[in-house]
Amino acid sequence: SDGFENESLQIDDYAETELISDAFNRMLTRVKAVDDSREEFVSNVSHELKTPLASMKVLADSLNMNPDAPKEMYQEFMQDISEEIDRENSIISDLLSLVKMDRKASDIHMEETNINELLEKIMKRLRPIAEKQHVQLILDSFRPVTAEIDETKLTLAFSNIIENAIKYNKPEGGWVRTSMNADRKYFYVTISDSGIGIPEDSIDHIFERFYRVDKSHSREIGGTGLGLAITRRAIVLHRGAIRVTSKAGEGTTFSIRIPLVYVA
Ligand SMILES: Nc1ncnc2c1ncn2[C@@H]1O[C@H](COP(=O)(O)OP(=O)(O)OP(=O)(O)O)[C@@H](O)[C@H]1O
Ligand SMILES: [Mg+2]
Known part of the structure; x- marks a missing residue:
């Protein structure tokens, strides 16, 4: 052979x-x-x-x-x-x-990071984009949290989800709520929006590279379909988990769980 x-x-x-x-x-x-x-x-x-x-x-x-x-x-x-x-x-x-x-996890730079500050920085950067779309950005941090994470990669992950929540929202009076909480092992970030939602038969595919719901209408909304693939990769590198629930026409919620301490 x-x-x-x-x-x-x-x-x-x-x-x-x-x-x-x-x-x-x-x-x-x-x-x-x-x-x-x-x-x-x-x-x-x-x-x-x-x-x-x-x-x-x-x-x-x-x-x-x-x-x-x-x-x-x-x-x-x-x-x-x-x-x-x-x-x-x-x-x-x-x-x-x-x-x-x-590439292998050797590329990952884990450092003790203030997660409240990290989320605030993301909000600050995305606020102008949200205002342009008339979307209100809300951040609820329920407690001070520091965790051992790769700041660049997690910033990218959260930004991608919040950018989507802004992008796929409704034309007027929309909101995106990010909340953060923690227990002794994990911190949890939930990002909910009042947007267009994701149809049931698409929900299993949104993390695939280049997948976009309804190509024709998402054409007008710019994007490549790589954002969530990158996000999931970053979260898995942190030994974390990501889940999504959605209702078409009503909105979407992404729930993320990341360990406070990274175990290689
Ligand atoms: N919050 C959301 N509400 C409704 N649909 C969403 C939401 N987030 C993602 N989607 C759907 O999932 C698809 C994949 O998202 P993803 O972020 O991977 O790609 P994208 O936003 O189209 O492009 P980009 O590569 O620029 O992020 C989107 O095209 C959109 O159809
Ligand atoms: Mg995106």
């Missing part, structure tokens, strides 16, 4: 060889699943990276074909091209942070 065999083994003479061939076949199935998901990932990445390029190409070509186009048209198209470049950039940064987190 060349080591790339796709055919499963069929040996039924002896019980022992049968066990070995069973184990081998199970392994083959797993290898194949990894291979398939890698292939799907690469094809999704290529697709996502090509979309902004395609728009830029169209914009540049139409300017090239219209040498007498008015100055305003040039300005507008250049502005669009610049936005597409920003988009391409943000997809690439998201991909890099995913890949970085996929």
Whole structure:
């Protein structure tokens, strides 16, 4: 065998060889699943990276074909091209942070961190975005908490969830409530919103890379579908857990649990 065999083994003479061939076949199935998901990932990445390029190409070509186009048209198209470049950039940064987190836990920098302050910093950074969307940001910290965490990675995780809660909210009078509590082993962060909610048949998929509910309507709301994949990765690296409950049209709640002390 060349080591790339796709055919499963069929040996039924002896019980022992049968066990070995069973184990081998199970392994083959797993290898194949990894291979398939890698292939799907690469094809999704290529697709996502090509979309902004395609728009830029169209914009540049139409300017090239219209040498007498008015100055305003040039300005507008250049502005669009610049936005597409920003988009391409943000997809690439998201991909890099995913890949970085996929590496072993040696990359993780655990430090005793004040979680109340961490959440306040996130609020401060996201408040202007929320105000633009007319969404009220509320933070309830029920007690002072310090925990051994990687500040960069957890900041990214919480920011992604709160950004979603703002983004997928209602046009007027929406709110996002973040609350934090702790017991002797864990701290808990809950992020609830008054937004559009997630349909039941989508809820199991939202943590998948590039998955977005209802592609057509989420087109208007910018995004790549990498945010929650990054978030889950960061939380799992902390030996934490994340759960989501949602009701379409009413809102969504993400519940996160992180150990106060990291056990490698
Ligand atoms: N709070 C929420 N309310 C409603 N839908 C949500 C919420 N959070 C996530 N979703 C749905 O889950 C999908 C995946 O979220 P995710 O953060 O991974 O991607 P995104 O926000 O589309 O893009 P980005 O990579 O920029 O974060 C979203 O496209 C949206 O359809
Ligand atoms: Mg997101």
